[in-house]
Amino acid sequence: EVHLVESGGGLVQPGRSLRLSCAASGFTFDDYGMYWVRQGPGKGLEWVSGISWNSGITGYADSVKGRFTISRDNAKSSLFLQMNSLRAEDTAVYYCAKGLWGSHFDYWGQGTLVTVSS
Amino acid sequence: QTVVTQEPSFSVSPGGTVTLTCGLSSGSVSTNYFPSWYQQTPGQAPRTLIYSTNTRSSGVPDRFSGSILGNKAALTITGAQADDESDYYCVLYMGSGIWVFGGGTKLTVL
Numbered sequence: 168e169v170h171l172v173e174s175g176g177g178l179v180q181p182g183r184s185l186r187l188s189c190a191a192s193g194f195t196f197d198d199y200g201m202y203w204v205r206q207g208p209g210k211g212l213e214w215v216s217g218i219s220w221n222s223g224i225t226g227y228a229d230s231v232k233g234r235f236t237i238s239r240d241n242a243k244s245s246l247f248l249q250m251n252s253l254r255a256e257d258t259a260v261y262y263c264a265k266g267l268w269g270s271h272f273d274y275w276g277q278g279t280l281v282t283v284s285s
Numbered sequence: 286q287t288v289v290t291q292e293p294s295f296s297v298s299p300g301g302t303v304t305l306t307c308g309l310s311s312g313s314v315s316t317n318y319f320p321s322w323y324q325q326t327p328g329q330a331p332r333t334l335i336y337s338t339n340t341r342s343s344g345v346p347d348r349f350s351g352s353i354l355g356n357k358a359a360l361t362i363t364g365a366q367a368d369d370e371s372d373y374y375c376v377l378y379m380g381s382g383i384w385v386f387g388g389g390t391k392l393t394v395l
Contacts, residue, residue, distance in 0.1 A: 202384075204331075211389040212323070212331065212374050217382055226382025229286060262330060269378055271321035271336035278330060 169193040169274045171263045176279030179253055189246040189263030189276060196244040197221070200268035203237065203248050205259035206278075215261070216248065219268045231257075253283045287311070289377055291387035297365045297394055305390045306357040307375030313356035318377040320358035322351060325372045325389075334373075335360060362392075370394040 175187040189201070203215040216237040217226045225237055236249040246263055260280050264272035288310035297303035307320055314320060316338045323331040333342040335351035338358065348363045358377075362369055375387045 204386075211372075212325070212376075212386045214376065214384040214386055217384065219382070224382045226384075228383075270319050271333065271376070271378075272323075272331075273333050273336070273342065275330040275333075 169265070171265065171274060171276035173261060173263045173276045173279035176261065176281045178282045178284065180285050181254060181283055183253055184249070184251045185253060185281060187248040187250065187261055187263075187279060187281070191244040191246065191263075191265065194265070194274075196239075197241040199265045201237075201239055201246040202264045202266065202272055203246075204262045204264055204272070204275075205257075205281075206262070207256070207259040210259075213259075217268075218246070224268070250281070253281075255283050257281060258283045287379060287385055289375065289385045289387040291373075291375060291390045293388065294391045294393070297362070297369075297392065299365060299367060299394055301365050302361065302363045303365060303392065304354070304359050304361045305373055305375075305392070306354065306359050307377070307387050308357040309377070314353065314358045314377065316353065318358070318379070320351070320353075321376055322349075322358075322360045323374045323376070324369075325374065331374065365394050367394050 170192045172190045202217040218237045234252045260278040262278045263276040266272040290308040321336040322334045325331045339351040374389045
């Protein structure tokens with residue numbers, strides 16, 4: 168059974184940094200693209216970033232480009248999101264998802280809450 | 286910047302049929318965008334319904350179907366049930382490792 172478990176969320180001040188992690192199990196991790204999708208309070212889903220199976224391709228939403236960095240460790244079946252220069256508008260539940268690269272997101276984690284506030 | 290459009294809300298009667306759409310602020314949606322659809326109830330993670338335009342995800346009832354209608358992707362629910370009352374999101378693959386979600390449709394079954 169596929170499991171995606173996010174961690175690393177919490178309360179952080181504007182301008183500071185936070186690193187999210189996603190531990191994956193139940194599938195061959197390096198066969199899949201991995202993604203971060205967020206949902207602000209009372210808002211819709213927003214794709215944040217994606218990384219191909221071998222880290223050869225990464226993509227970012229305009230709203231986070233230059234501030235967030237996605238990475239993965241295939242040996243440890245883990246996905247990461249380094250978030251720098253955080254803003255109040257980055258406050259959201261951050262979901263980790265997997266899927267075939269260039270297609271869709273087939274499994275989702277339960278999310279981790281990031282709150283950016285002074 | 287590309288905007289993916291969805292109806293903000295829709296209402297359907299129990300047993301009825303409803304079609305939700307997913308469009309582009311500029312241009313037409315085609316299969317090349319690999320449209321996919323997700324269902325989300327409050328406080329829960331999204332659930333994948335449809336991918337690659339019209340392929341149902343494992344375990345999804347066949348009352349959910351996907352298609353291209355005109356210049357938009359579409360999600361049709363046939364024989365709507367009370368527990369279909371949810372938020373529905375589409376997402377399009379723009380190429381070069383970029384995806385964009387629509388704003389979501391809040392579906393009411395009453």
